[in-house]
Amino acid sequence: MSKVILVKDYTTSGFTQEDAEKIAGVLKAELANLKDGEVIKFDFTGVKFFTTLFFNIAFASLLKEMSFEDYNKKIVLENLSEVGKTAYEHSLENAKRFAAMPKDERETREQIIAEILAEE
Numbered sequence: 001m002s003k004v005i006l007v008k009d010y011t012t013s014g015f016t017q018e019d020a021e022k023i024a025g026v027l028k029a030e031l032a033n034l035k036d037g038e039v040i041k042f043d044f045t046g047v048k049f050f051t052t053l054f055f056n057i058a059f060a061s062l063l064k065e066m067s068f069e070d071y072n073k074k075i076v077l078e079n080l081s082e083v084g085k086t087a088y089e090h091s092l093e094n095a096k097r098f099a100a101m102p103k104d105e106r107e108t109r110e111q112i113i114a115e116i117l118a119e120e
Contacts, residue, residue, distance in 0.1 A: 002039040014050040020057035050084040055091035063095040
């Protein structure tokens with residue numbers, strides 16, 4: 001069984017940090033109520049313009065809290081444009097590289113990212 005989230009109900013683009021934070025909020029709320037064996041499907045029909053930043057914040061950031069295996073069992077993205085697929089795949093590859101780093105290097109990078117985001 002799956003829950004389908006129409007992304008266009010929340011944003012018309014996958015471009016900004018604000019767009020990503022909207023979707024991240026929806027995702028976290030849905031994950032909190034997810035039962036065993038259920039899947040959350042994000043349908044991107046009608047959504048244009050994507051950045052890797054969007055996918056990093058909205059989806060890949062969860063990979064700090066859950067395994068890639070659990071993530072792939074619980075979260076599915078559908079109807080992404082080719083640009084969206086490329087940005088999403090790049091985001092997941094970055095998350096895999098990040099997870100493979102030594103802990104001290106991950107912490108340093110997280111601190112730098114937090115400082116950059118705080119400046120905006």
